[in-house]
Amino acid sequence: MAKELPATAKAVVIGGGIVGCSTAYHLAKLGWTDTVLLERKKLTSGTTFHAAGLVGQLRSNANITELLGYSVDLYNRLEEETGLATGWKMNGGLRLACNDSRWEEVKRQATTAQSFGLEMQLLSPSEARDLWPIMSVEDVVGAAFLPTDGQANPSDITQALAKGARMAGASIFEDTNVTDIRVKNGKIKGIQTDKGFIECEIVVCCAGQWTRQFAGRFGVNVPLVPVQHQYLITEFIKDLPRNIPTLRDPDRLTYYKEEVGGLVMGGYEPNPILWAEDGIPEDFHFSLLQSDFDHFEPMMELALGRVPALETAGIKELVNGPESFTPDGNFILGEAPELKNFFVGAGFNAFGIASGGGAGMVVAEWVAKGEPPYDIWAADIRRFGKPHFDNDWIKKRTVEAYGKHYSMAWPHEEHKSGRPFRTSPLYEKLKAAGACFGEKLGWERPNWIADIEAGEVPEETYSFGRQNWIDAVAGICRPDRSDVIREISPDRARCCGGA
Ligand SMILES: Cc1cc2nc3c(=O)[nH]c(=O)nc-3n(C[C@H](O)[C@H](O)[C@H](O)COP(=O)(O)OP(=O)(O)OC[C@H]3O[C@@H](n4cnc5c(N)ncnc54)[C@H](O)[C@@H]3O)c2cc1C
Structure with a gap:
């Protein structure tokens, strides 16, 4: 006989993908055994079942990397703990650099990674090729190798988390659709299901990907949109080692993993296609979208330059699945500012399998202890504000963020899309005076003023070194500082170069 829904619960988790199962697992482990997870169809039937399964840890934000490192720790022990196979393989991850700037970025990432204990080795092109013998390295400047990266079977690892959650005391109900949340005087009273x-x-x-629409009914803004994402699965490839690391080739926008003797190859095209802009079809579960070979062709061209064997490899399938992407490429966690006790864990930008373990831990701690275990502002739902309710803005900015998934993460880089969104009465004057604008919470703010009379262009040229705004900013600061110092001490003003 099917188990009956309980009349009460301490916490209800909506959604039986990897993130919901991980959250229920961690809540139960924290002693919240009175946790109930509800899934409208079957576990994994949303996006999780069709993920490629790469688990990488390196991100430009150190705290997100720490969260991903927690996932790896968990996946290392989950199979033994639950007795369920997870497909977890710690075969390492390679990341290629094909120009000097990218190499500089990789070296900086290696320094950051080491500062919080993540091992990352820098390799020459031929050392990288030793690890990935079927790739061409003609254009490779260097590579990074993360020995603790790996890959997993997304459905299996989710089922293992669900089992672990049940073993720790949580209850899970499939085929149970949450239709409403009862809220009275700003307080959650319960949830209605079918x-x-x-x-x-x-x-x-x-x-x-259902989160934005669902949460929006209760005034909660979760800025994400489903975007189509594709990867190719090949037939068996001769000479492909089974223990080959995962490979990311950001300058060619593509990623790879070994799967039953063939390759999985996916990519982040600069012109992604949004999906279900008018709402997700009611019966969408264990569903895929139509393969779009034309749209994938540029990715294939880039991949052929790296892996010539793809030219002759048989193609099993081009998987096209929708995934939630967000305007800044980071996921969305934490208590919604609009509704107390309504927590969110969504918007995983095609790294939800890698993040699932850590994200579930962070959300569970946030629920149980009132705060996340460490600073996770980069993923905090409160980083978004009023302007980010706007659907049109979310779509434009998310398309830009998707296209930048593998682009260089320059310091102080500004987004371009959906701007200007909010301007002050001084905007036009500042613009005419040569302002180069940055954006904060939708507001256009002058970052620096170019000397347009001298032919200077108010545009930033990004670099890890000295950037093109330094002289303009110094030009403004220097006289001011000298003036102030002159007021205080004429002698010091001379030392500092003041007149
Ligand atoms: C083609 C592709 C390749 C990918 N490759 C990788 C990869 O290599 N590595 C990686 O880390 N990530 C990858 N991802 C991303 C990864 O699949 C997702 O980030 C992850 O599965 C998201 O998990 P989730 O739990 O947030 O969402 P989902 O798996 O979609 O789970 C949400 C669940 O909520 C349920 N639900 C919705 N509304 C309700 C309701 N009202 N009541 C009850 N239940 C409800 C849904 O049925 C669904 O099962 C890939 C994604 C795609 C599309």
């Missing part, structure tokens, strides 16, 4: 009502005060919404 199988009955559960009284509860805390809801954790891990509903993947």
